[in-house]
Amino acid sequence: MTGVLERRAEGSAGPTPPVTMAGALNAALADSLAADDRVVVFGEDVGVLGGVFRVTDGLARRFGENRVFDTPLAESAIVGTAIGMAMNGLVPVVEMQFDAFAYPAFEQVVSHLAKMRNRTRGSVQLPIVIRIPYGGGIGGVEHHSDSSEAYYTATPGLRVVTPGTPADAYRLLRQAISCPDPVVFLEPKRRYWAKETTSLSVDGPGIDRAVIRRSGRDVTLITYGGTVATALDTAEAAGGEGWDVEVVDLRSLAPFDDATVTESVRRTGRAVVVHEAPSFGGYGAEVVARLTEQCFHHLEAPILRVAGFDIPYPPPKLEQHHLPSVDRILDAIARLQWDDRPEVGRA
Amino acid sequence: MTGVLERRAEGSAGPTPPVTMAGALNAALADSLAADDRVVVFGEDVGVLGGVFRVTDGLARRFGENRVFDTPLAESAIVGTAIGMAMNGLVPVVEMQFDAFAYPAFEQVVSHLAKMRNRTRGSVQLPIVIRIPYGGGIGGVEHHSDSSEAYYTATPGLRVVTPGTPADAYRLLRQAISCPDPVVFLEPKRRYWAKETTSLSVDGPGIDRAVIRRSGRDVTLITYGGTVATALDTAEAAGGEGWDVEVVDLRSLAPFDDATVTESVRRTGRAVVVHEAPSFGGYGAEVVARLTEQCFHHLEAPILRVAGFDIPYPPPKLEQHHLPSVDRILDAIARLQWDDRPEVGRA
Amino acid sequence: MTTAVPPAVAGLLPTANPVGLIAPDGTRTGCDDPSLPDVDILRELYRGMVVGRRLDAQCTALTKQGRLAVYPSSRGQEACEVGAVLALRDQDWLFPTYRDSVAVLQRGVDPVEALSLLRGDWHCGYDPYRHRVAPQCTPLATNALHAVGLACAAVLKGEDTVALVLLGDGATSEGDTSEALNVAGVRRAPVVFLVQNNGYAISVPLAKQTAAPALAYRGVGYGLPSVLVDGNDAAAVHAVVRAAVDRAATGGGPTLIEALTYRVEPHTNADDAGRYRDEAEVAYWLQRDPIVRLGAYLRTTGALDPAAQAAIEAEAEAAAADLRARTAEDAPLDVDDLFAFVYADAPPTLLAQRALLHAELADGEAGG
Amino acid sequence: MTTAVPPAVAGLLPTANPVGLIAPDGTRTGCDDPSLPDVDILRELYRGMVVGRRLDAQCTALTKQGRLAVYPSSRGQEACEVGAVLALRDQDWLFPTYRDSVAVLQRGVDPVEALSLLRGDWHCGYDPYRHRVAPQCTPLATNALHAVGLACAAVLKGEDTVALVLLGDGATSEGDTSEALNVAGVRRAPVVFLVQNNGYAISVPLAKQTAAPALAYRGVGYGLPSVLVDGNDAAAVHAVVRAAVDRAATGGGPTLIEALTYRVEPHTNADDAGRYRDEAEVAYWLQRDPIVRLGAYLRTTGALDPAAQAAIEAEAEAAAADLRARTAEDAPLDVDDLFAFVYADAPPTLLAQRALLHAELADGEAGG
Numbered sequence A, B: 001m002t003g004v005l006e007r008r009a010e011g012s013a014g015p016t017p018p019v020t021m022a023g024a025l026n027a028a029l030a031d032s033l034a035a036d037d038r039v040v041v042f043g044e045d046v047g048v049l050g051g052v053f054r055v056t057d058g059l060a061r062r063f064g065e066n067r068v069f070d071t072p073l074a075e076s077a078i079v080g081t082a083i084g085m086a087m088n089g090l091v092p093v094v095e096m097q098f099d100a101f102a103y104p105a106f107e108q109v110v111s112h113l114a115k116m117r118n119r120t121r122g123s124v125q126l127p128i129v130i131r132i133p134y135g136g137g138i139g140g141v142e143h144h145s146d147s148s149e150a151y152y153t154a155t156p157g158l159r160v161v162t163p164g165t166p167a168d169a170y171r172l173l174r175q176a177i178s179c180p181d182p183v184v185f186l187e188p189k190r191r192y193w194a195k196e197t198t199s200l201s202v203d204g205p206g207i208d209r210a211v212i213r214r215s216g217r218d219v220t221l222i223t224y225g226g227t228v229a230t231a232l233d234t235a236e237a238a239g240g241e242g243w244d245v246e247v248v249d250l251r252s253l254a255p256f257d258d259a260t261v262t263e264s265v266r267r268t269g270r271a272v273v274v275h276e277a278p279s280f281g282g283y284g285a286e287v288v289a290r291l292t293e294q295c296f297h298h299l300e301a302p303i304l305r306v307a308g309f310d311i312p313y314p315p316p317k318l319e320q321h322h323l324p325s326v327d328r329i330l331d332a333i334a335r336l337q338w339d340d341r342p343e344v345g346r347a
Numbered sequence C, D: 001m002t003t004a005v006p007p008a009v010a011g012l013l014p015t016a017n018p019v020g021l022i023a024p025d026g027t028r029t030g031c032d033d034p035s036l037p038d039v040d041i042l043r044e045l046y047r048g049m050v051v052g053r054r055l056d057a058q059c060t061a062l063t064k065q066g067r068l069a070v071y072p073s074s075r076g077q078e079a080c081e082v083g084a085v086l087a088l089r090d091q092d093w094l095f096p097t098y099r100d101s102v103a104v105l106q107r108g109v110d111p112v113e114a115l116s117l118l119r120g121d122w123h124c125g126y127d128p129y130r131h132r133v134a135p136q137c138t139p140l141a142t143n144a145l146h147a148v149g150l151a152c153a154a155v156l157k158g159e160d161t162v163a164l165v166l167l168g169d170g171a172t173s174e175g176d177t178s179e180a181l182n183v184a185g186v187r188r189a190p191v192v193f194l195v196q197n198n199g200y201a202i203s204v205p206l207a208k209q210t211a212a213p214a215l216a217y218r219g220v221g222y223g224l225p226s227v228l229v230d231g232n233d234a235a236a237v238h239a240v241v242r243a244a245v246d247r248a249a250t251g252g253g254p255t256l257i258e259a260l261t262y263r264v265e266p267h268t269n270a271d272d273a274g275r276y277r278d279e280a281e282v283a284y285w286l287q288r289d290p291i292v293r294l295g296a297y298l299r300t301t302g303a304l305d306p307a308a309q310a311a312i313e314a315e316a317e318a319a320a321a322d323l324r325a326r327t328a329e330d331a332p333l334d335v336d337d338l339f340a341f342v343y344a345d346a347p348p349t350l351l352a353q354r355a356l357l358h359a360e361l362a363d364g365e366a367g368g
């Protein structure tokens, strides 16, 4: 990543092939720090160490201790002080080391970060980004693999976004940093080292837009973050079964891009929502509920969910059973009542 | 409430008409304390004051400071010490003063309370009850009217229950206290002073069961806690419009009683989920998603949600616009595509 | 028996007895460090306390008339509310709690705007930037971290701004308070923590809140110099807060101040203090009233003549009358405000929900 | 310069210099309060440290072979790990963190069971009730509250049980630590807080963690007597923990102990300590090694002859060999465990999910 950083001219967005997601995030932080004096980056071990995932590698050296710094070990303090700093005109980008370790900050997030603009009728805005490495698949021991998006998406006033690709990681993080709303920025840990040959650019779909990653006619897979790649793999495999699968990468979990997603689902008439958080009360429920309401008469089958089991995240040696797999998603597609499929009445 | 307490013989469950929900909860605590030496009740102001809602009124006097006591003002400490006490054989029943003030305890709830049994392969069980007055409708200023059920129902390992009536408040709280699992017990604030003429008894539907509060043929209203009464009022009013409305009181939000609810929805073919928490990412999404999946071919229309807006809870003078009202629920029922209703093919 | 401690530690410990400049009977104590504020300031303190108490009483009265949803009175705590705020400079920030309406008013916020929260109109009725007053904070202790963050940002930006945060004794038990002290210490943030130890957190007395010899002893463990002060002595509170503000402004870092005071009224108008405390205790504290005390001192020293006293009382009555008049009517509320400020731009779902509400209201009007 | 403090406060402050009984060079210090533990205990401490260090090294080796998912070494902290645990009685409880595997083993937990977490097999591989050892805790500082709760329950039940909780220097910045100290103080809970100040929280040195003169000064603000001890002196750690346990057991309430030690290895095998600290610093601390020091003292005083030394080393080797052998094979894992312990009785949804997984596995077998 230091490499990525050093190869790039400040603020430029030229091609840097191939880049990992961690590298893209690092570049986004560097470019934001360079572009806007108000941006500060802080958290546990983000300074000289460069973060446990090295996403902030080299930033303290390049931008100095006043812009990029380590904090005492206290997540509520990290978010709480970020709020105070934002009240005083800064744009804090803070890191929670792993997503289970964001829970101590929950009160600050829910009672203040999400509500301050509303509380003050717009006087006080908090353009804060909370970066949270989320999800499993990296062999992490307990507390290192939670998917906590449902807690944040259920909280009005927060934006919740997550990238599925390196290019999007760069774009979304830069958009998040310049967004006037507080943004919970979920980084899919197991994609940190995924590489993409791409040019990093802030241009492209906006922070609140879903994108169709792959077009297909028969069924829409709706997913985000760590399972975008799984969904794309599934789409490939499904070709063999004769299904032409469309993959929607939500990017913005909250607010939800109804226009893009309903268009797809109305077109295909079938959909599966995929995420690795537990199914029960998970974010996928909202996706199913709102799409069913908006697309009911276009649906050939109920929208299914392929999600983690309704259990605490398992230990490393059992996690492969818990995570949505290509096979499990294919099984769900197969359950979409293809036999009954009426050939009439489809949009 | 002191009256209620004193009229009742210890541990008995005779008729005590009429009783408020707060009184019923007080009786449940008293009877549990009397029945089981391991039960301890603690929290902020629950001792001599009897709690800000007087739910623990008289208990410290009757059972002494070793059984019922005030704690320092620290919610994480309340839950965290409850966990330690339960590890040592006690059955703590703790109070969070208002539900926004439970957020400081979120890490203890999510990372320990919900996971300890699983973590230790069943060796350590935490039969803890966390009582949380929840919801609005009482003219409370900011932070006093949150509905936070979605945070808890999205967390595997927790039971989440909420009573809609005084009789159920007594029954469910006693069941929660004797349940080996941790239970988040949500008390609908605006029903605290609702009276019912009933006999308090622990017998009846179990802790994990939904009940049909009112039978009807045309549409199922699915709700819980503070909006059970609203749903029943709506059912009455709907009679005038020619709709025969069934009302399901979920009681147990997690786990979900699929058997009872799917039976109802398959029978009526139409359903509306009602709660006062924001719609987006709210608990109602799970209800819609799982029922749609299980009842798809019985549905005449998508299952709709009538919920709070996707906003922070409003100030007192605006809350009536936010809370689900009879009219708003009737409007939703009206949107259930009655005109298209095919008279064939219904169960 | 006494014990010797190293100087680095000793400099962080409070004095064994609270700092006091004017005794309960209005006489000057022997203490000269800090020195007594100038007589002009003492008169301002007196004026502020008299006006503040009158408005506080008016607010309690407004709850009885249903004009306020709820009111947590700070009666008896005026020396803290006024003394601390008068120690701030224009460029400084105040981070008050729900109880600190008098402090907010002292800072210059319009009473009607300040009372929006407690009227049930909107969560925060004033623009925090106008007088550099954060919204009155309800989730206990959370404001301490906001104050530290704001102060840290000032340092990073090279601005001379000090943040004063008000906390209750109960709030000191929350983890956020400790985290705030610690971060402030590490970053030498220009922040002043003023704990108004009024003896109770709702019904819970200090003895059930902590076993500390005094809350001011909490500072040393986070590297903060700490002060214990008589919280009913406006002169003393003003002097120690002023010293802390000066120190913070000149790079000396944060200070923790514990002010010993008393909540004379119940927790709020809805509370029943008779359930948990004796009248005798209240009576004891009434003898230590901050206004009576400073008034006596000023009169004895000839700094407050009957005319001046009358003028202050008239000002207080006028302020109360104005508040009464301006809260007699319900303020018009706009339902669109429900949706307008959740995000910088309302997303489509919120616009749809707003439209739904508009349609309902139109229906309601048409129907009824 | 020194300052006098009131006795109630002085009794809560640590000594200015850390308590030490045996100096880094193995000679006896002048300190006699607490007194030096009996020679039998000193030999046990030595034996425990040697075996502990050998197992710790074995664990690090196992990460290289892919037999452990991750391992946070406590090399260099053995005086704390072993000294504290040997001060506990059978009826007492230990609340360790992820770093405290050596303490857990010293308490008698089977190494293979103890390492379940770090092997990636199951979150907690031992029955906490068997040896009264809570699961090794990862969310920092949360275990402090569990210890306080367990200790409070013991008092309520009239049982003589003390809870010892281990915390890192970084963990003291979390609100939960402060809340735990405060509640323990108020309830006079029989709990001992042992902070192993090993200089770092991953990459963050103590100076960025707190501005406190020492972490032990945190006690006074919560009413806890506090001790600063040389954390590389097993005799001293044992003595002060033992004294604290005795006091707690006899109704004297909680104690906060800060042990000054050093994390010789990186944070975990996955960490790169070269990014944030000098070799010179490590070298300095290697001179203060807890095992070398106690060994020298024992040999000089004739309490450890070459035969005894050899026996201990052989025991350590045997323990390591046993661990190696018993972790050479993957333990069989049961997928049903995923669903069996979430609730006392698995609800229907979980049974359905289990059935789905069974079907998939059967398919996989049939297919592959």
Ligand SMILES: Cc1ncc(C[n+]2csc(CCOP(=O)(O)OP(=O)(O)O)c2C)c(N)n1
Pocket (backbone or CB within 6 Å): B044, B073, B097, B101, B104, C099, C138, C139, C140, C167, C168, C169, C170, C171, C172, C198, C200, C201, C202, C263, C267
């Ligand atoms: C996090 C949190 N928990 C609980 C409450 C409910 N509550 C409101 S005021 C109060 C007592 C506060 O006592 P103290 O800090 O001493 O301030 P005082 O009211 O005496 O000014 C409590 C428990 C709250 N507002 N926030």
Ligand SMILES: Cc1ncc(C[n+]2csc(CCOP(=O)(O)OP(=O)(O)O)c2C)c(N)n1
Pocket (backbone or CB within 6 Å): A044, A073, A097, A101, A104, D099, D138, D139, D140, D167, D168, D169, D170, D171, D172, D198, D200, D201, D202, D263, D267
């Ligand atoms: C609440 C929480 N936040 C962050 C982490 C990630 N984390 C694991 S260990 C560690 C450093 C802990 O330092 P310290 O308390 O000094 O203990 P040590 O590792 O030195 O033994 C961090 C930040 C965590 N486990 N829990």
Ligand SMILES: [Mg+2]
Pocket (backbone or CB within 6 Å): C168, C169, C170, C196, C197, C198, C199, C200, C201, C202
């Ligand atoms: Mg108070």
Ligand SMILES: [Mg+2]
Pocket (backbone or CB within 6 Å): D168, D169, D170, D196, D197, D198, D199, D200, D201, D202
């Ligand atoms: Mg450490």
